[in-house]
Amino acid sequence: MIKAIMAFLVKVFYQLASPKHFYRIAGKLIPWFGWFAAVLLIAGSIDGLFIAPVDYQQGDSYRIIFIHVPAAWMSMFIYMVMATSGAIALIWKIKLADVIASSSAPIGAAFTFLALVTGSIWGKPMWGAWWVWDARLTSELILLFLYLGYMALESAIEDPRAAARACAILAIVGVVNIPIIHYSVEWWNTLHQGATVSKMDKPSIHLSMLIPLLLMAVGFKLYYAAAVLSRARNKVLLTEQNRSWVKEVVELETGVKHG
Amino acid sequence: MAELFQMGKYGAYVWSSYGLAVIVMGYVVIKPVMDKKTLLKDLMMKYRRESHQRIESHQHIESQQNKNQEQESL
Amino acid sequence: MFKVFLSLIKRDLRLAFRHKSEILNPLFFFVIVVTLFPLGISPDKQILAEIGPGIIWVAALLASMLSLESLFRSDFDDGTLEHMLLSEYPLSIMVLAKIVVHWLITGFPIIIFSPLLGTVMFLSNDAIVTLMITLLLGTPILSLIGAIGMGLVVALKRGGMLLSLLVLPLYIPVLIFSSNAVGSSMAGLAISGQLYFLAAFMVFCLTLAPIATSAALRVSLE
Numbered sequence: 001m002i003k004a005i006m007a008f009l010v011k012v013f014y015q016l017a018s019p020k021h022f023y024r025i026a027g028k029l030i031p032w033f034g035w036f037a038a039v040l041l042i043a044g045s046i047d048g049l050f051i052a053p054v055d056y057q058q059g060d061s062y063r064i065i066f067i068h069v070p071a072a073w074m075s076m077f078i079y080m081v082m083a084t085s086g087a088i089a090l091i092w093k094i095k096l097a098d099v100i101a102s103s104s105a106p107i108g109a110a111f112t113f114l115a116l117v118t119g120s121i122w123g124k125p126m127w128g129a130w131w132v133w134d135a136r137l138t139s140e141l142i143l144l145f146l147y148l149g150y151m152a153l154e155s156a157i158e159d160p161r162a163a164a165r166a167c168a169i170l171a172i173v174g175v176v177n178i179p180i181i182h183y184s185v186e187w188w189n190t191l192h193q194g195a196t197v198s199k200m201d202k203p204s205i206h207l208s209m210l211i212p213l214l215l216m217a218v219g220f221k222l223y224y225a226a227a228v229l230s231r232a233r234n235k236v237l238l239t240e241q242n243r244s245w246v247k248e249v250v251e252l253e254t255g256v257k258h259g
Numbered sequence: 260m261a262e263l264f265q266m267g268k269y270g271a272y273v274w275s276s277y278g279l280a281v282i283v284m285g286y287v288v289i290k291p292v293m294d295k296k297t298l299l300k301d302l303m304m305k306y307r308r309e310s311h312q313r314i315e316s317h318q319h320i321e322s323q324q325n326k327n328q329e330q331e332s333l
Numbered sequence: 334m335f336k337v338f339l340s341l342i343k344r345d346l347r348l349a350f351r352h353k354s355e356i357l358n359p360l361f362f363f364v365i366v367v368t369l370f371p372l373g374i375s376p377d378k379q380i381l382a383e384i385g386p387g388i389i390w391v392a393a394l395l396a397s398m399l400s401l402e403s404l405f406r407s408d409f410d411d412g413t414l415e416h417m418l419l420s421e422y423p424l425s426i427m428v429l430a431k432i433v434v435h436w437l438i439t440g441f442p443i444i445i446f447s448p449l450l451g452t453v454m455f456l457s458n459d460a461i462v463t464l465m466i467t468l469l470l471g472t473p474i475l476s477l478i479g480a481i482g483m484g485l486v487v488a489l490k491r492g493g494m495l496l497s498l499l500v501l502p503l504y505i506p507v508l509i510f511s512s513n514a515v516g517s518s519m520a521g522l523a524i525s526g527q528l529y530f531l532a533a534f535m536v537f538c539l540t541l542a543p544i545a546t547s548a549a550l551r552v553s554l555e
Binding site (some may be wrong): 090142144145148149152153156157161165166169170172173174176177180181183184185187188191 | 481485486488489492495498499501502503504505509510513534541545548549552553555
Binding site (some may be wrong): 007034045049059060061063064067068069071105106113114117121122124125223226227230231233234237238241246247250253254 | 268269270272273275276277279280282284286287288291292294295298299300302303305306
C-alpha cells in the first residue's frame with residue numbers, strides 16, 4: 001500500500017518535472033486555483049470592508065491592512081519560493097524549477113510594490129505623512145530592491161540557462177540575508193522610535209478582524225498559484241518551442257495545421 | 260450606502276488601496292493571457308516558415324537528384 | 334594549498350602596486366565623498382557630529398563597491414580566471430586570496446584614513462576608535478559580499494550599475510550596525526552588541542561568500 005503510494009508520488013514528481021506534462025497538468029489546475037482565489041478574495045474584501053467592526057483608534061482606515069499585510073506576507077513567501085526553486089534547479093538541474101523561479105519574480109515584485117504603496121497610503125491618516133521609516137515599510141523597500149536586482153540580472157544575461165543559474169545563486173544569497181536585514185532594520189527602528197510608534201503589528205488581533213485577514217491571505221496564495229502557473233506555461237512553450245509536443249499544442253490551440 | 264462608501268472620512272485612502280490592488284493584481288494575471296496570444300501567433304508563423312523551408316529544400320534536393328539521374332543516363 | 338593561496342596574494346598585490354591608481358582612486362573617492370556633505374548640508378559642528386558616522390560609513394560602502402571591478406575584471410579579460418576555474422586547486426581558496434587582496438588595497442587604506450575624516454566630522458576620540466573597529470570588521474564583509482556580486486556580473490559588458498543594485502541592499506545590515514555603534518560611542522552608550530554582530534557577520538561571510546562567489550564565477554564563465 002505504502003509502496004504503491006510512493007510509486008505514485010514519484011511518478012507524479014517526474015511527470016511534473018517534464019515540461020510537457022507540466023503544461024497539461026498546470027492547464028487543468030489554473031481554473032481551480034483561479035476560481036477559489038476569486039471567491040476567497042471577494043469574501044475577504046467584503047468582510048474586511050463592510051462587516052469587520054470599526055477600529056477604536058483608527059476608524060475605518062485600518063481596513064487597508066486586509067490588503068497591506070497579506071501583500072507583505074506574499075512578498076516574503078514568493079521570495080522563499082524563488083530561492084527554493086532556484087536551489088532545486090541548481091542541485092537537481094530541473095529546468096522547470098528555473099521556470100517557476102523566473103515566473104514568480106514579477107509577481108513577487110508586484111506584491112512588494114502593493115505592500116509598500118498601501119502601507120504608505122495607510123500611513124497618511126495614521127501618522128500624517130506619506131512615508132515613514134518604520135521597520136516593516138523599510139524592510140519591504142529593501143525587499144523590492146532585491147526583487148528588482150533579481151529581475152535586472154535575469155534580463156542582463158543573454159543565455160537563458162546561465163541567467164537562470166545566476167539568478168538562483170542571487171536568490172539563495174538574498175534569502176540568507178533577508179532575516180539578517182529584517183533583524184537589522186527592526187533593531188534600527190526601535191532605536192529611533194520617537195513619536196511615531198508603529199501600530200502596524202497589533203499584539204492581539206480580534207477574531208472579527210483576523211478572519212478577513214486570513215481569507216485574504218489564503219486567497220492571495222491561491223491567486224499566486226494561478227498566476228505563476230499561467231506565466232510558467234508560457235515560458236515552457238517558449239523554451240521548448242522546437243519540440244514536437246509544442247507544435248501539437250500550438251496547432252491545437254490555434255486550430256491550424258502545418259506540414 | 261453612501262456612508263459605507265465614505266468609510267468615516269477615510270474613503271479615499273481605503274478605496275484607493277483596494278482599487279490599486281485590483282489594478283495591480285488584474286494586470287499580473289491578464290498579461291500572461293495576452294502574452295500567450297502573441298506567443299502562439301509567433302510560434303505559428305515560425306512553424307509555417309520552417310515547414311516552407313523544409314518543402315523548398317526537399318524540392319531543391321529532388322530537382323538536384325533528377326538532374327544527376329538525367330546526367331547519368333546520358 | 335596554503336602556498337598557492339599566498340602566492341596568489343603576492344601576485345595580485347604586485348599587480349595592484351603596478352597600477353597604483355587602483356589603490357589611490359577608491360581612497361580619494363572616499364575622502365571626496367565625505368567632504369561633499371559638509372558642503373552640501375552644513376559645516377555646523379553639532380550637525381556634522383550627528384550625521385558623521387553614517388556619512389563616513391556610506392562613503393566607505395560606496396568606495397568599496399566601486400572598486401570591486403579590480404577583483405576579477407583584469408583576470409577575466411585575459412583568461413587567467415578561466416585557468417583558475419580549471420585548476421586543480423579549489424576555486425574558493427583562490428577567490429578568498431583575491432578578496433584578501435581587494436581588502437588590503439581598498440578596506441585597509443580606508444581604515445587608515447578614517448581618523449582623519451572622523452576628526453573633520455567632529456567625532457569624539459572614542460567614536461573614532463569605534464569607527465576604526467567597525468571599519469576593521471565591516472570592510473572585509475563589504476569585500477566578501479561584493480565578490481559574490483562581482484562574480485555574478487563579471488561576464489556582462491556593462492555590469493557596473495547592476496552590481497550596485499545587487500550588492501547595496503546586502504550591505505545594509507553592516508551599515509546599520511556600524512554607524513549606530515559609532516553614534517552610540519559618541520553618546521557614551523554601549524557598543525558591544527553591535528560589534529558582536531559585526532564580528533559574527535564577518536565570520537559568516539568569510540565562510541560562505543567564497544563558495545557563493547565560486548558558484549557565481551562558474552556560471553559567468555561557462
